[in-house]
Amino acid sequence: MPVDTSYAGREYPPNDVYEVSRVKLAEFAAAVGATHAAHTDVQAAQALGHPDVIAPPTFAVVVAQRAEAQLLEDEAAGIDFSRVVHADERFTHHRPIRAGDRLVTVLHVDSIVERAGLAMITTRAEIGTEAGERVATVVSTLAVRPEES
Amino acid sequence: MAVTFAELAVGQEVARAEVVVDRARLVRYAGASGDFNPIHWNDRVATAVGLPGVIAHGMWTMGAAAGPVTEWAGDPGAIVDYQVRFTRPVPVPDPGSTTVEVVAVVGALDEAAGTARVDLTVAVEGARVLGKAQAVVRLS
Numbered sequence: 121m122p123v124d125t126s127y128a129g130r131e132y133p134p135n136d137v138y139e140v141s142r143v144k145l146a147e148f149a150a151a152v153g154a155t156h157a158a159h160t161d162v163q164a165a166q167a168l169g170h171p172d173v174i175a176p177p178t179f180a181v182v183v184a185q186r187a188e189a190q191l192l193e194d195e196a197a198g199i200d201f202s203r204v205v206h207a208d209e210r211f212t213h214h215r216p217i218r219a220g221d222r223l224v225t226v227l228h229v230d231s232i233v234e235r236a237g238l239a240m241i242t243t244r245a246e247i248g249t250e251a252g253e254r255v256a257t258v259v260s261t262l263a264v265r266p267e268e269s
Numbered sequence: 270m271a272v273t274f275a276e277l278a279v280g281q282e283v284a285r286a287e288v289v290v291d292r293a294r295l296v297r298y299a300g301a302s303g304d305f306n307p308i309h310w311n312d313r314v315a316t317a318v319g320l321p322g323v324i325a326h327g328m329w330t331m332g333a334a335a336g337p338v339t340e341w342a343g344d345p346g347a348i349v350d351y352q353v354r355f356t357r358p359v360p361v362p363d364p365g366s367t368t369v370e371v372v373a374v375v376g377a378l379d380e381a382a383g384t385a386r387v388d389l390t391v392a393v394e395g396a397r398v399l400g401k402a403q404a405v406v407r408l409s
Contacts (some may be wrong), residue, residue, distance in 0.1 A: 151301035152332030153288055156345050168344045175341065177348040177404070180334040182302055201306070202318060206327045208401075210352035213341075216345065259352075 123239040123264055127191065128188040128232040135187045137250060140175070140221040148179050165218075175217035181209070183217070184245035184258035187225035191243060199241065199264060207240065207261040214254040222250045230259070239264040271343045271409035277375050277385055284337035284373040284387075290325055291360070291366040312363075324358040325367070330398060334371045334391045341373065342406045343367040349384065350405035353391075358399045369393055376403065383408055 142162075148158035154176040157164035165173045180218040192199050217223070228244040277283075295309050304326055307314040315323045331353050339345045361367050369391060376388035389402035 148301045149296070151298040152329060152336065152346070154332070154336050154339060156336075156339050158345050168346065170346060174346050176332060176345060177335045177351045178328060181328050185303065206355050208352065208354040209328065209331060210350070212350045213346075213348065 121200075122266070123198045123232060123241065124196060125232045125234075125239075127197050127229050130191075130229040132187065132190050132227040134224040134226050135190065136224075138183050138186060138223045138225070140183075140217060140219055140220040140223065142173050144174055145175050145179065145221070147218055149176050152176055152178065166252070170179075170216060170218055172219040174219075177211060177213070178209075178260065179217055180211050180213070180245075180247060180256045180258050183223055183225055183247050183256075187227040187245045188243055190227055191229060191241075193198065199262070203265040203267070205263045205265070207263045209261075210258040210259040212259075214256060217247075217255055221255065222252055223247050223255060237266055239266075271347070271387075272341065273405070274378070274380065274383065274385075274408045275407070277378060279378060281375045282372065283375060284341040284371070286337040286371045287365050288333045288336070288369045288371060290329070290333070290361055290369060292323065292361060292363045295323065295325060295329065295361060298326055298332075302326065302328060311321065312386075320358060321360050323363070324359050325361050327355040330355075330359055330369060331402075333369060334389055334399065334402065335404065337371050338373050338387055338389070338404050338406065347407045349379040349407050350406050351403070353389075354400035355398075356400040357393075357396060359393055359398050367393055369398070373404075381405050382390065 247256040377386040391399040
């Protein structure tokens with residue numbers, strides 16, 4: 121089944137709250153080799169002016185992918201994950217994600233275009249607090265190969 | 270120790286590092302990130318989809334490449350924008366490991382915004398694995 125291009129322009133309702141914990145930030149920082157003390161040591165983070173430990177720059181992917189699943193796991197969208205390659209990724213931080221944040225994400229399907237036989241799907245996850253403060257924007261493009269015929 | 274605008278010039282190298290990745294690292298990243306795609310831990314699945322074997326998560330490579338920039342910037346919160354293109358897979362053998370080389374150079378300075386664009390060269394055995402890898406860093 122080909123990718124359904126009519127999904128372009130779709131906006132999903134805010135997803136469930138993601139509560140950021142110190143333990144999760146430390147686990148993620150260790151996995152990517154982010155050794156800065158502001159990821160694990162509250163006093164080091166506060167010395168830099170942050171209220172609590174802060175996330176490494178790419179941690180927002182953990183939050184964004186929960187919203188992206190609304191599209192990727194929708195069978196009607198026709199996105200077969202065995203044929204997907206991650207093409208590009210961009211994080212814009214309006215402020216650092218920090219422990220204690222309660223984040224909600226609104227997923228936008230910005231575009232679905234055919235290029236050289238590939239379906240290029242660009243999504244934008246707008247991450248903010250429950251109270252409405254903007255925190256991060258995550259733009260991701262996936263390339264979906266056509267089915268073998 | 271925050272970096273100040275005055276001490277920077279376009280073309281200046283600000284960070285250089287080698288990051289080693291092995292299968293255990295990928296398993297750790299899978300757990301931490303929630304990305305359990307088997308091409309990042311199962312050779313049988315990876316080769317079935319045409320890869321040479323297990324490859325690193327692109328997002329692991331992107332995350333690992335940010336580390337040297339964060340250390341240089343002095344505050345992870347100073348990275349206000351970070352983007353990459355995934356141009357080449359990073360195979361990770363077993364047994365063994367793969368070394369990812371990261372070089373960060375000042376690509377542009379924006380005095381009005383108080384930011385520096387840092388361009389990253391991220392390569393394995395001399396071949397670039399990320400394209401247009403750029404971090405925008407807020408300076409003091």
